[in-house]
Amino acid sequence: MGRTRRIPLPALAATSLVLVTTAIAFVFFVAPNDADQGFSQRIFYFHVSLAFTAYACFAGGAWNAFRHLWKRDPRADLRSYVCVHQGLIFGTLVLLTGSIWAKISWGRWWIWSEDELVLFLVLYLFYCAYFMLRFSVDPGPQRANLSAVYALFGVVLIPVSFAAIRLAKTLLHPVVFTPHGPNFGGWILVTYCLAQVAMLVLAYTLYRLELGAKRLDGRLRRLREVLV
């Protein structure tokens, strides 16, 4: 991985700008209105693609955590942290868009019968705790190890929570609506894919930006230590 040429950050930023703008244009002007829910259904293009992106970020965080523990890759700890950080940012947006959608569809800001949303809340709390953990340990190998182990717990927690929430739903909440197979095709699919790619590229751009800034920060600190 180390020596391969990477896409320069300005090009990446320009690409994500074009993609996100096009995706927004597609969502509002090209995709047809949903027969059932009308205009408000369009938030789903963002909601779903944001959720997928956040999962991808968490998976990236776990993968780098694994690399840190397994290969002792010295750069993996920072990468893992930045991935989780981006995941949390996108996760916040998932919760916000989900909440807006719930308000429009059911007239309430939060509904417990929506599995995906509840799962996200659990994960959100989990990864917030990751930050609490990370910031209460001094920088060093100990912090890297603890963060990595906790990030790996997340990978186990996702399927377990998902199963648990499904179980709880049958007990605690009546099933409000069943996901009938959406008629995925034509412009809907194109718009969704575009939104998804746009979000992924945006996340990657932000990841690279933050990683670069964090590395620069570290180098600056080391330089200062040498000078002092």
Next chain:
Amino acid sequence: MTYARDVGALARKDLLLELRARDTLPAMLLFVVSTFVVFHFSLPAHPSRLAASGLLWVAILFTALLGLGRAFVPEREQRVLDGLVLAPCDRSAIWLGKSIATLAFLVAAEVVALPVYALFFRPLSGAAVLGVALADVGICAVGTFLGAMAVTTRARELILPLLFLPLAIPIVIGGVGSGAADSPGRYLGFLVLYDLLFAVVCWASFEYVVAE
């Protein structure tokens, strides 16, 4: 087998310490009973089956947190953990020994708490008791692991509930289901799965928590 002997010795050390100092178990007992009394006054006069079952789980979880928060305090205060890490035994034995000891405390607290709950609120079914027993294993396995993590941080006791509660949500779902559902089999099965999965993960990764 030496591994089992190591684990046994570590668990025995904690139990002996508790037997002599008696500072965790009485606190857990008093806490759980006081919680029930508080719940009685904060709930409607005749809580539904689900509500009553829910408060049992809140009480169990917080009582467990009380015990787990104390679990690594002697290690930290006397710097025993450094010695244990240097000892020629598998490091996961430290986790297993400590988990067994905390499990013993939690079960001892529940031996009193469950009859008190049945007396104050409503009787428990066999499946509910089994659910509590299975959940205890998961709570102690994950909680001890996170307790070892928390004790190395600056925030210490403050951070353990934050780390633990998101991971405990599936336990609560399984536990409430095993007590309140008409067919508790699925919930009990889920709890077994949770216990096995997280026990393996904790066992395999404990090394990284204590090693520098």
